[in-house]
Amino acid sequence: MSRLLLKDVRPYGEGDPVDVLVDGEVIAEIGANLEVDADEIVHADGAVLLPGFVDLHTHLREPGREDAETVETGSSAAALGGYTAVFAMANTDPVADNAVIVEHVWRRGREVGLVDVHPVGAVTVGLKGEKLAELGTMRRSAAEVRIFSDDGHCVHDPLIMRRALEYTKSFGGVVAQHAEEPRLTVGAQAHEGANAARLGLAGWPAPAEEAIVARDCLLAGHTGGTLHICHVSTSGTADILRWWKSRETAGSVSAEVTPHHLLLTDDRLETYDPVNKVNPPLRTDADVMALREALADGTVDCVATDHAPHAAQDKDCEWAAAKPGMLGLQTALGIVVRTMVRPGLLDWRGVARVMSERPAEIAGLADQGRPVAAGEPANLVLVDPDAEWTVRGAELASLGENSPFDGMQLPGRVVATLLRGRLTAHEGKVRR
Ligand SMILES: [Zn+2]
Numbered sequence: 001m002s003r004l005l006l007k008d009v010r011p012y013g014e015g016d017p018v019d020v021l022v023d024g025e026v027i028a029e030i031g032a033n034l035e036v037d038a039d040e041i042v043h044a045d046g047a048v049l050l051p052g053f054v055d056l057h058t059h060l061r062e063p064g065r066e067d068a069e070t071v072e073t074g075s076s077a078a079a080l081g082g083y084t085a086v087f088a089m090a091n092t093d094p095v096a097d098n099a100v101i102v103e104h105v106w107r108r109g110r111e112v113g114l115v116d117v118h119p120v121g122a123v124t125v126g127l128k129g130e131k132l133a134e135l136g137t138m139r140r141s142a143a144e145v146r147i148f149s150d151d152g153h154c155v156h157d158p159l160i161m162r163r164a165l166e167y168t169k170s171f172g173g174v175v176a177q178h179a180e181e182p183r184l185t186v187g188a189q190a191h192e193g194a195n196a197a198r199l200g201l202a203g204w205p206a207p208a209e210e211a212i213v214a215r216d217c218l219l220a221g222h223t224g225g226t227l228h229i230c231h232v233s234t235s236g237t238a239d240i241l242r243w244w245k246s247r248e249t250a251g252s253v254s255a256e257v258t259p260h261h262l263l264l265t266d267d268r269l270e271t272y273d274p275v276n277k278v279n280p281p282l283r284t285d286a287d288v289m290a291l292r293e294a295l296a297d298g299t300v301d302c303v304a305t306d307h308a309p310h311a312a313q314d315k316d317c318e319w320a321a322a323k324p325g326m327l328g329l330q331t332a333l334g335i336v337v338r339t340m341v342r343p344g345l346l347d348w349r350g351v352a353r354v355m356s357e358r359p360a361e362i363a364g365l366a367d368q369g370r371p372v373a374a375g376e377p378a379n380l381v382l383v384d385p386d387a388e389w390t391v392r393g394a395e396l397a398s399l400g401e402n403s404p405f406d407g408m409q410l411p412g413r414v415v416a417t418l419l420r421g422r423l424t425a426h427e428g429k430v431r432r
Contacts, residue, residue: 003040005022006416007044011030012050048384051368051371053356055305057089057231060092061074071088080428081330083381084424090120091122105117115424116419119145156212169226174226174227180208184207188208193283201320232257233258233291256303274317274319296345301362308324309402315402327401330398333383334389336355337410338412379418382414391410392406397430
């Protein structure tokens with residue numbers, strides 16, 4: 001078993017620097033100036049040590065679109081972004097709506113070994129919204145699927161949604177909803193507002209999200225099932241969640257926000273660059289501010305990337321023909337630091353909460369999002385809080401290059417990521 005010494009780290013960014021000895025897969029000892037033998041020493045110069053990040057919403061595109069991303073390239077991006085676990089969405093080709101596909105993705109994740117890859121199972125067969133997929137079979141598979149989502153599509157039929165909540169409840173599963181009432185977003189290209197109107201783009205109105213969120217909170221409350229709302233994008237959704245969570249019956253509803261919805265607005269439409277096309281769309285400044293506040297006060301539980309790589313031909317085209325989605329794994333931390341830490345909305349304990357602890361709890365992961373303490377699993381990320389770096393979309397590990405943050409300077413850099421005591425990324429390079 002190898003021993004790794006992290007020298008001069010600040011757990012949660014608090015107190016004087018200490019040394020952390022990682023022995024095998026666990027944190028063995030934490031203390032000032034440890035005098036111990038180690039196989040490798042990482043000099044951290046006071047960098048912030050946090051539990052490794054957990055992403056509840058990643059698109060790895062395998063199987064089917066290996067020209068956009070693979071489990072291997074996506075795992076590299078995750079490790080470089082500070083992640084130790086990711087949830088791979090089911091909208092692959094073929095769809096991950098059965099045990100064979102989820103076990104394939106799970107096994108590929110294990111073979112690559114850079115991050116724990118947990119497949120998300122589809123709620124309905126083929127993401128068609130008509131018939132429940134074999135949720136129990138996916139749960140009992142080697143992949144032990146716990147989160148189910150038709151992401152990319154909304155489970156819009158209320159009866160199917162009700163049955164999914166009831167059925168997953170029987171084995172402690174979670175239904176993750178892409179909230180979009182499809183009858184309100186036919187042909188939608190951008191947030192329904194002044195910018196879309198000026199450019200003649202069909203609008204995606206905020207109530208198409210909010211109506212589904214309200215409906216599904218009520219269904220979760222009624223069934224006792226567990227609901228997770230994907231990529232919350234409007235201030236109205238934050239209001240609904242705040243109301244719901246204030247009720248006695250709360251506890252079974254959680255929600256995520258993406259880094260891009262914490263920073264970018266539909267003013268980006270002016271560029272007419274499809275790199276800014278995403279679903280749900282970039283919204284208004286008032287929405288961005290409401291989402292930051294909701295994340296700070298716990299109304300929105302966590303940050304999830306909705307990392308969505310696309311091949312060049314699906315983005316370098318007309319706006320209407322472009323696929324929605326943007327890269328997220330390697331820029332998530334920088335955007336959270338810029339939008340939440342620098343303005344004083346979250347401290348580093350708060351970052352640990354929204355990027356690691358809460359997502360691990362929602363997903364039911366026992367070995368992720370754990371305290372930085374002796375005896376705990378060494379799933380960790382080391383962050384230089386003062387470093388500034390410039391995003392270069394083409395240099396990110398993903399096969400797709402569709403980062404809307406290309407050229408942007410971001411604060412907070414991942415120095416190292418450890419998965420069960422092993423360095424998976426260090427100084428911007430993947431460690432195999
Ligand atoms: Zn989605």
